[in-house]
Amino acid sequence: MNSTSEAKSANKKFNFINKAELQHEAIVRPSLSFWKDAMNRLVKNKVAMLGLSIIVLTIVMAIVGPWLTPYSYNQTNLSNINAPVSSTHWFGTDTLGRDLWARIWMGARVSLAVGIIGAIIPSLLGMVIGGISGYFGGKTDMIIMRITDIGMCVPQLIYVILIMIYFGSGPLPIILAFALTGWMGAARNIRGLVLQLKEREFVLASRALGASSWRLIFKHLIPNTLSILIVSMTMAIPSAIFYEAYLSFIGIGIKPPMSSWGQLVNSGISVFQIYPSQLFIPAALISLIMLSFNLFGDGLRDAFDPKLRN
Numbered sequence: 001m002n003s004t005s006e007a008k009s010a011n012k013k014f015n016f017i018n019k020a021e022l023q024h025e026a027i028v029r030p031s032l033s034f035w036k037d038a039m040n041r042l043v044k045n046k047v048a049m050l051g052l053s054i055i056v057l058t059i060v061m062a063i064v065g066p067w068l069t070p071y072s073y074n075q076t077n078l079s080n081i082n083a084p085v086s087s088t089h090w091f092g093t094d095t096l097g098r099d100l101w102a103r104i105w106m107g108a109r110v111s112l113a114v115g116i117i118g119a120i121i122p123s124l125l126g127m128v129i130g131g132i133s134g135y136f137g138g139k140t141d142m143i144i145m146r147i148t149d150i151g152m153c154v155p156q157l158i159y160v161i162l163i164m165i166y167f168g169s170g171p172l173p174i175i176l177a178f179a180l181t182g183w184m185g186a187a188r189n190i191r192g193l194v195l196q197l198k199e200r201e202f203v204l205a206s207r208a209l210g211a212s213s214w215r216l217i218f219k220h221l222i223p224n225t226l227s228i229l230i231v232s233m234t235m236a237i238p239s240a241i242f243y244e245a246y247l248s249f250i251g252i253g254i255k256p257p258m259s260s261w262g263q264l265v266n267s268g269i270s271v272f273q274i275y276p277s278q279l280f281i282p283a284a285l286i287s288l289i290m291l292s293f294n295l296f297g298d299g300l301r302d303a304f305d306p307k308l309r310n
Helices: 002-028 034-044 046-068 100-136 138-151 156-167 171-181 183-197 201-208 213-249 261-269 277-304
Strands: none
Touching: 034 046, 034 277, 046 100, 046 277, 100 138, 100 171, 100 183, 100 213, 100 261, 100 277, 138 183, 156 171, 156 213, 171 183, 171 213, 183 213, 201 213, 213 261, 213 277, 261 277
16 A cells, blocks of 8 residues: 555646746747747748748749840841741740740740739838728828728729720839729728737836837837738739739730730731730740749638637
8 A cells, every 4th residue: 555655746747847847948938929820830830931932932033034035035047937846046036027936925024023013012002092091091081091992993904904094005004003903902901900010018008208209100000910911912913913914905015025924915816827826825834933932822811810720
């Protein structure tokens, strides 16, 4: 009996020591910030990393691709029109004898620049406008939101087409059209988040310490909406790329001799039945880059979701 009781007491003592050690480990374990934890989960998302790898590879090829061939993207050769894929012309030539490899990667520069810049600028504008609307509220909020509601009654593509008709074709008019019309959705999202955040304790404490309204907006409120803004910005990039391709396809976007993926699709559709590669290659690249941005955006959304935080 004595040996049994001694064994039980020793076992209890051992369990108590193990629990104490576990509690000590839990206390000394380094804590992860929100951003670091989100990045760790993003890196573990293989699908999102695949999308990011394709995006990075496409950007690298857009930078170095035109320099890998001795032909210029606007150099014509009427003696070698519609040449097939070969060791000389890796993607063949078009109806004017221009090297399609050089034109596709030069077009990637235009399409990616329009897509990325055309998504970042309206997102930043929407962030500022939505932050001001949500924080000040009252008449300011009512005026801004009513303007936004009226503007969102008409599809964005119609605004973009009208602006393109007025300002002309080219990358800068397309980016300007996106900047003037794409901020409304971001403004509504940021405004809703600011309405929730402005009554939080850290905002009330900063206000009690004498922080100005603009400092509260740009120092405390807007930085706390960056995770949502980054996700929406990532999702807006493929839409901007598609809009550019669509505008170039219908003839009011990028025009020759300048190249873009949409303009190449427009050129390839006329010879599709005879030379299908001139259509399939730029169309496949548009589809691939849009899919990659969507996969990466989904991964960012999951990484920034507080319900999935470890």
